[in-house]
Amino acid sequence: MAFSMFLRTSGCQSRMFTQQAMRLATQPAITQRMISSSLPIRNIMKDTKTTPILNAIRSFRTSCVRRSAEKVEDHSRLWVIERVVSAALVPLIPLALMMPNKLFDSLLAILITAHSFWGLEAIAVDYVRASIFGPILPKIAIGLVYLISIATLGGLFYIISHDVGIANGIRQFWAIRSDAQKS
Amino acid sequence: MPLLRLTTGTFGQLRTFATSASLAKRVKTFAVYRWNPDEPDKKPYTQNFEVDLDDCAPMVLDALLKIKNEVDPTLTFRRSCREGVCGSCAMNIDGVNTLACISHIDQNISKPTKIYPLPHMYVVKDLVPDLTNFYRQYQSIEPWLQRENEAVKGKETQLLQDVEDRVKLDGLYECVLCACCSTSCPSYWWNGDKYLGPAVLMQAYRWIIDSRDEATEKRLSKLKDTYSVYRCHTIMNCTRTCPKGLNPGRAIAQIKTLLSGIVKKQPPIMDPAGLQKQTASN
Numbered sequence: 001m002a003f004s005m006f007l008r009t010s011g012c013q014s015r016m017f018t019q020q021a022m023r024l025a026t027q028p029a030i031t032q033r034m035i036s037s038s039l040p041i042r043n044i045m046k047d048t049k050t051t052p053i054l055n056a057i058r059s060f061r062t063s064c065v066r067r068s069a070e071k072v073e074d075h076s077r078l079w080v081i082e083r084v085v086s087a088a089l090v091p092l093i094p095l096a097l098m099m100p101n102k103l104f105d106s107l108l109a110i111l112i113t114a115h116s117f118w119g120l121e122a123i124a125v126d127y128v129r130a131s132i133f134g135p136i137l138p139k140i141a142i143g144l145v146y147l148i149s150i151a152t153l154g155g156l157f158y159i160i161s162h163d164v165g166i167a168n169g170i171r172q173f174w175a176i177r178s179d180a181q182k183s
Numbered sequence: 184m185p186l187l188r189l190t191t192g193t194f195g196q197l198r199t200f201a202t203s204a205s206l207a208k209r210v211k212t213f214a215v216y217r218w219n220p221d222e223p224d225k226k227p228y229t230q231n232f233e234v235d236l237d238d239c240a241p242m243v244l245d246a247l248l249k250i251k252n253e254v255d256p257t258l259t260f261r262r263s264c265r266e267g268v269c270g271s272c273a274m275n276i277d278g279v280n281t282l283a284c285i286s287h288i289d290q291n292i293s294k295p296t297k298i299y300p301l302p303h304m305y306v307v308k309d310l311v312p313d314l315t316n317f318y319r320q321y322q323s324i325e326p327w328l329q330r331e332n333e334a335v336k337g338k339e340t341q342l343l344q345d346v347e348d349r350v351k352l353d354g355l356y357e358c359v360l361c362a363c364c365s366t367s368c369p370s371y372w373w374n375g376d377k378y379l380g381p382a383v384l385m386q387a388y389r390w391i392i393d394s395r396d397e398a399t400e401k402r403l404s405k406l407k408d409t410y411s412v413y414r415c416h417t418i419m420n421c422t423r424t425c426p427k428g429l430n431p432g433r434a435i436a437q438i439k440t441l442l443s444g445i446v447k448k449q450p451p452i453m454d455p456a457g458l459q460k461q462t463a464s465n
Contacts, residue, residue: 075409076442126373126414 082118085111100167108166109156117149208235211288212295213246215258220308227306230255231295236288243298244272244283247310259309267426270361274310275299280363281426301366303375317362320379324387324405329398330455340459345452348394355389355434357427358382364421364431370414377410381421381431384412388434391441394451403442412438 089111096104121142128141159166210233218227232250239249244262251258260283261271267285276286276298289296304312334340365371365380379387384406391402406412412435421431440446454460 073409074407075413076407076444079413079439080443080445122416125409126370126416129373131376 082115085114085118089115096167097170100165100171102160102165105160105166106157109153109160113149113153113156116152117145120145120148209237209290209292210234211236211246211290211292213250214295214297215247215250215310216299217258217309218306219257229297236290236292239288241287242284243276243286243288243296246288246296247283247298257309259311261311268359270359273301273361273363273366273426275302280367280424282361282363285426301362303372304362304366312362312366314362316375317360317365317380317382320383321360321386324379324383324390324402325398326386326390328390328393328396329401330395331397334459340462342395342455342459343453343457344394344455348452351392351394352389354429355385355392358385358389358429359427360386361426363424363426367420367424368415369418369420370416374410374414378414379406379411381415381435384415384438385429385431385434388438391438392448394453395455399448403438406438407442412442415439 092104092108092111096108124138124141124145128138130138133141156166159169163169164172213232213234214229215232216227217230219225232254234246234249239246242265244265247258247260248262251260260274262284263269263271265272265284267282270282272283273280274283276283277289277296280301283298298310300306300310301312304314307313328342330342360382362382364385365375365382368381370378371380387402387406390396391399396402415432415435417432417436419432422429422433425431437446441448
């Protein structure tokens with residue numbers, strides 16, 4: 001019945017939604033009982049202490065479903081690129097480690113940074129939500145993700161240009177032996 | 184039973200089957216979440232109910248009804264069909280979201296069965312969650328058949344659909360919208376306001392791949408943004424918990440492939456308007 005009430009609403013508008021939700025909370029019937037239940041609605045709206053249900057619904061913040069007229073962000077192309085990068089990294093990492101050279105290292109740096117950026121961005125978008133952190137902190141979180149990614153890219157390119165390079169660096173890491181092993 | 188005990192001495196060989204083991208009841212404890220909106224300041228608590236399993240039908244819903252009838256009539260929960268087809272009695276039983284009416288009571292007496300409302304939902308009372316947002320999201324995907332040319336009222340003809348095209352709907356149409364899957368999804372917990380959730384997305388897919396539906400472009404374009412579909416990270420709690428054995432995770436993956444543009448919806452094997460054209464030409 002609640003669902004059929006929703007089907008009668010003319011699309012979703014935040015103002016109307018709360019009103020509709022209020023009516024639903026008092027469970028009016030679609031027929032004659034509507035009239036008799038309209039009185040309790042007014043009473044309930046005055047005295048909020050006796051109807052916590054309405055409090056729960058009133059404090060419910062849902063973002064309205066977009067109308068088709070609004071501009072819609074297209075995330076589908078980005079999603080494809082994210083998967084392509086992940087797939088490309090699978091053969092590239094062993095290949096680059098086996099044959100250290102500047103080209104593979106640069107490609108590795110860019111793809112790894114992109115991959116980590118999208119991963120961290122997803123974490124920030126999923127968990128640092130405005131509903132618990134307020135309006136400013138989520139933006140700071142995304143800013144931090146950008147900062148970390150730029151720093152990572154910069155650092156990796158520094159290693160490539162002014163140091164041994166990524167592949168060689170990783171190989172050298174494995175070449176470290178303990179004093180006990182060296183004998 | 185006690186009468187038979189009196190006769191054991193007289194006949195000697197008559198063994199009493201009224202042993203203490205069968206006289207003692209098999210008592211199972213149910214730990215049920217309680218909260219009353221009429222006492223909103225009282226924090227939610229768990230109330231223990233004892234139920235004799237020898238005197239109770241096998242499903243969790245039967246135990247809840249027995250508790251409501253015999254012990255505490257104020258225990259509040261949704262229920263209707265008692266056979267797993269309506270989706271009303273969806274709740275969290277021993278940590279798993281299922282329908283109470285088709286969930287067998289765990290016969291292990293030593294452990295209580297914990298019954299909680301669906302996770303991360305506003306609670307109306309006791310085990311009743313507020314599914315307003317869930318229904319609103321279902322409405323937003325326009326769950327009805329849409330065609331370019333709507334039939335003239337009074338002159339509708341049957342829309343044709345090949346058997347293979349109909350098979351594509353198997354595993355999608357059986358959804359009872361119980362919300363077990365969506366409320367088991369961590370992404371829906373954290374972003375339930377903007378992420379549609381597995382139940383609604385599976386229904387969106389059900390209409391997208393229906394061969395008779397012609398609004399595929401429009402349906403897909405409504406799902407393109409960062410939140411509606413793409414908060415799914417293939418956690419797959421949804422498929423694991425579906426009490427009807429459906430696979431919302433797979434449906435969402437199919438939506439993603441359709442959104443990517445790499446996979447396209449195949450044209451219908453049988454022209455749905457075939458019968459209409461035939462009657463028009465006659």
